[in-house]
Amino acid sequence: MATTTTTTTADNTPKFHQTSEFRPENNPAISPPTHDGLQFWQFMVAGSIAGSVEHMVVFPIDTLKTRMQAIGSSSSYKAPSPTLRQSFVSIMQIEGLGGFYRGIAAMGLGAGPAHAVYFSVYELCKKNFTAGNPNNSIAHALSGVFATVASDAVITPMDVVKQRLQLTGSPYKGFGDCVKRVLLEEGVGAFYASYRTTVVMNAPFTAVHFATYEAAKRGLMEISPENVRDEETLVVHATAGAAAGALAAAVTTPLDVVKTQLQCQGVCGCDRFSSGSISDVVQAVVKRDGYGGLMRGWIPRMLFHAPAAALCWSTYEAAKSFFHARNGSEDDRNFS
Structure with missing residues (x-):
């Protein structure tokens, strides 16, 4: 609210002055820390919602990708590299639609917390790295790398469970049975056997993803500024996200x-490796399938990440817009 002070003139007549409106956000001792107008718990909630939506909607495509990648020397597939169609037909004939969703509980439990960490760390780093330049692609890429290192520590154990349940003829009855048996038979370390590979993979993935997303979003806004107005539109976020993914x-x-091979090693005919070395796995894949084996599953992987990123970013930005509106309405109520 506005405050009023009084002074007196030379003839002792009181004179009233109205000072500027006081708001607690102008007082750092009262105001919670914000970035882009939001508090960091709001970034975590927005990221959690976005991550859950992303993985749940396109989960069947992820199952196809896992089936195509997790092929070992003793695989029952006659072809060295099953096609997308072969994997789809196999699941439909043997397991039905339910086969596409095995392991979804593990991803449901892991996606929310992991993406909450992912986006909040990204926004925190972006705030500190951009140094007043919101178009700094290097800062966006570095922020993405820090974000993925943190979030991978959360998601990797759940990803291990998810992929083992997705395998053809998986020996596990469900989420609980898989967790219990892996702990008893292989130990806690099995849940993190692929962590190093996951970070090595996701660091460049996230760097390319975030840098491409921010650049594509900026380019789309410059091409069609009439479609942006005060807020970026849903189609801008979705298109930029799809291109980035x-x-x-x-x-x-x-x-x-490599990550899939490590997470599924020793299960359903998948090869077992004496170490978690990326080079050892690469050599084994190349020896067995040639260099083409390293690109196995690239089609469903792109088919997964393009719509997944579009859904994730549009949901994330929509949640941020909701919190912006919520924060604004609270300000109006508090200071009207």
Whole structure:
């Protein structure tokens, strides 16, 4: 509210002055820390919602990708590299529609917390790295790298469970049975056998993803400024997100193949490796399938990440807009 002070003139007549309106956000001791007008818990909630929507909607495509990548020397597939169609037909004939959703509980439990960490760390780093330049692509890429290192520590165990449940003829009855048996038979370390590979893969993936997303979003807004007005439109976020997801997925497919091999090793005919070394897995894949084996699953991987990123970014930005409106309405109520 506005405050009023009084002074007196030379003839002792009181004179009233109205000072500027006081708001607690002008007082750092009272105001919670914000970035882009939001508090960081709001970025976490927005990211959690976005991540859950992203993975749940396109989960069947992820199952196809896992089936195509997790092929070992003793695989029942006659062809060395099953096609997308072969994997789809196999699941439909043997398991039905339910086969596309095995492991979705594990991803449901992991996606929300992991993306909450992912986006909040990204926004925190972006705030500190951009140094007043919101178009700094290097800052966006570095922020993405820091975000993925943190979030991968949360999602990797759930990803291991998810992929083992997605395998053809998976020996596990469900989420709980898989967690219990992996702990008893292989130990806690099995849940993080692929963590190093996941980080090595997701660091460039996220760097390419975020840098491409911010650049594509900026380019789309410059091409059609009449469609932006006060807020960026849903189509801008979705298009930029799809482009970013597809490009990042294509670039990092070889490392994704390595990650899948490590997470599913020793299960359903998948090869077992004496170490978690990326080079050892690469050599084994190349020896068995040639260099083409390192690109196995690139089509469903792109088909997954393009719509997934579009959904994720549009949902994330929509949630941010909701919080912006909420924060604004609270300000209006508090200071009207």
